[in-house]
Amino acid sequence: MIVTGNDQDEIFSLQQYLAFEFEMKQLGNLKYFLGIEVARSKHGNIDKGRYQRLVGKLIYLSHTRPDITYAVNDVSQFMHDPRKFHMDIVERILRYLKSTPGKGILFSNNGNLNVEGYNDADWAGSKDDRRSTSRYSTFVGGNLVTWRSKKQPIVARSSAEAGIQRHGTRCM
Incomplete structure (x- = not known):
């Protein structure tokens, strides 16, 4: 109790x-409850080290759980100065993980080695800095083998520009 x-x-x-x-x-x-580390503070401030350790573990876990990749990417942007709001989001991700065991990547033999690739980009999708996010995924034999989501280095001025920015350069 x-x-x-x-x-x-x-x-x-x-x-x-x-x-x-x-x-x-x-x-x-x-010290620990249901696999969650309990930290104390007289001031009620977030323990920066604890936040960084939890987010670091979530980053590692996101390699096999693409369903949390976007959320983990969001919270990892605040490693230098996390607030209670950010810790609340990390705890929400942990609750989601607890409620969805066994939802990682499953590789199965589908009888083929077809290679399929998909990509997408939003236009100024980040409400924080208005930068676009591009993403891609590759499947071999129906199994997800690579994926990536990356925020663009500059603010796109159009939806077409958001989709064709590559490696810090803009194509017009």
Whole structure:
């Protein structure tokens, strides 16, 4: 049982009552719960190191979970100065992962080695900086083998320009 709150006297009183009614053992401060690391701060600020570790693990995991790649890319842009809002998004990604076990990439023998590729770009899709994002995916035999999503280095002035920017150069 986890007992938490901001009134230490009340917590102690509750723990004494519960220990009288039930056989209990005090294990000290909570460090992990359901695979999530618990951090404390007197100021209520986000632990930057914890945020960076969690996002780093999510980046690694996104190699086999393309469904979280976009969201992880978004939160990784705030590694230098995360806010509570960003940590809330990371926790939402973790809740999503917990509710969707086994949803990684599955490779199966489809009886062919056909190669298919798809690409796309949005126009000023980022609400934060109005830059476009281009993306592509490649399938071999119906199995996803490569994918990428990359924010364009400059702001596109048209939807056509958003689709043809390559390697920091613009084609007009």
